[in-house]
Amino acid sequence: EAQVTQNPRYLITVTGKKLTVTCSQNMNHEYMSWYRQDPGLGLRQIYYSMNVEVTDKGDVPEGYKVSRKEKRNFPLILESPSPNQTSLYFCASSSPERSYEQYFGPGTRLTVT
Amino acid sequence: AQKVTQAQTEISVVEKEDVTLDCVYETRDTTYYLFWYKQPPSGELVFLIRRNSFDEQNEISGRYSWNFQKSTSSFNFTITASQVVDSAVYFCALSGRTDSWGKLQFGAGTQVVVTP
Numbered sequence: 034e035a036q037v038t039q040n041p042r043y044l045i046t047v048t049g050k051k052l053t054v055t056c057s058q059n060m061n062h063e064y065m066s067w068y069r070q071d072p073g074l075g076l077r078q079i080y081y082s083m084n085v086e087v088t089d090k091g092d093v094p095e096g097y098k099v100s101r102k103e104k105r106n107f108p109l110i111l112e113s114p115s116p117n118q119t120s121l122y123f124c125a126s127s128s129p130e131r132s133y134e135q136y137f138g139p140g141t142r143l144t145v146t
Numbered sequence: 147a148q149k150v151t152q153a154q155t156e157i158s159v160v161e162k163e164d165v166t167l168d169c170v171y172e173t174r175d176t177t178y179y180l181f182w183y184k185q186p187p188s189g190e191l192v193f194l195i196r197r198n199s200f201d202e203q204n205e206i207s208g209r210y211s212w213n214f215q216k217s218t219s220s221f222n223f224t225i226t227a228s229q230v231v232d233s234a235v236y237f238c239a240l241s242g243r244t245d246s247w248g249k250l251q252f253g254a255g256t257q258v259v260v261t262p
Contacts, residue, residue: 064248073155075237075252083248091249123191125250132179132198133247137191 035060039124039138046114047146054109054141056124064127065107066091066135067099069120076123082107114145148173150240152253159228159260167223167256169238175199178242180214180221181250186234194236197221228260 037058046052058065066081068091078091082101096118098110107126111118121142125135149172159165171180182194195207197214204213209229213222225232235257239250 066248066250068250068252073254075254076250077252078249081246081248083246089246121189127248129247132196133241134179134181134193134196135250136193137183140189140191 035136037124037126037136037138039122039141041141042139043142045144045146048115049113052111052114052143054111054122054124054143056107056109056138057105058107058124058126058136059105060126060128060136061104062126062128062136063104064133065101066125066127067097067107067109068123068125069093070123070140071120079109079122114143116145119143119145148175148178148240148242148244148251150238150251150253152238152256154256155254156257156259159258161229161260161262162227165225165228165232165258165260167225167236167238167258169221169223169253171219171221171238171240173219173240173242173244175242175244178240181239181241182212182221182223183237183239184234185237185255186231191237195223225258228258230260230262233258233260 067079068076080099082088124138127135151170178199184192209226235255238253
C-alpha cells in the first residue's frame with residue numbers, strides 16, 4: 034500500500050529538549066515536504082527536498098532542521114523546541130509522474146510546554 | 147510569490163443543500179497545478195481533485211464539481227446535495243515552478259458544517 038508514515042503521532046515535550054519526527058514514504062517519490070498547520074493559517078511549508086541531499090527552506094523554516102540522506106526518509110528535527118512550535122505537522126511526498134499531487138502522512142500533533 | 151485566498155472561513159448548510167467553495171489564486175507561472183484537499187474531523191488530508199493550468203474543462207465527479215476560470219484566477223469547488231459526512235475543512239492549493247514544484251501554497255481553508 035502506497036503511504037507516508039510519520040512517527041510519533043502525538044508528542045508532548047518541554048522547551049529546549051531536542052526531538053525528531055520521522056517521515057518515510059514507500060512510493061519512490063523525489064519530492065518530500067514538511068508543513069505545519071495552525072488555526073486560521075492553513076498549512077505552511079517548513080522545508081522541502083527535491084531529492085537526496087537537496088533541501089531548501091519553505092515559508093517558516095526558523096527553528097527547524099531537516100536532512101535527506103535516503104530517498105524514502107525525511108526527518109524533521111527541532112533542536113531546541115519552543116512553545117510557539119506547538120502545532121500539527123504533516124509530512125508529504127510527491128512526484129512529477131503524478132503531477133505533483135502531494136501524498137500526506139497522518140500528521141504529528143506536537144505540544145511544547 | 148504565489149498566493150491562494152479562500153475568503154469564506156465557514157459555511158453552514160442543511161443536508162441536501164449545495165455548497166460552493168471559492169478559491170482565488172495568484173501566480174506568475176504559466177504552468178501550474180491547482181488542488182482541493184479535504185480535512186475531516188479525524189485530521190488527515192484527503193486529496194479530492196487536481197487541475198493543470200492548460201485544462202480549463204470543468205468536470206463533475208459524483209457529487210463534486212469544479213469550475214476553473216483562468217480569466218478570473220478562480221478555482222471553485224461545489225458539493226451537490228451535501229451530506230453530514232461532507233463536514234470538514236476544505237483547502238485549495240497551488241503548485242508552480244516559481245516557488246518549486248515540491249511546494250504547495252495553501253489557502254487558509256473553509257470549514258463546511260452540514261447539519262441533518
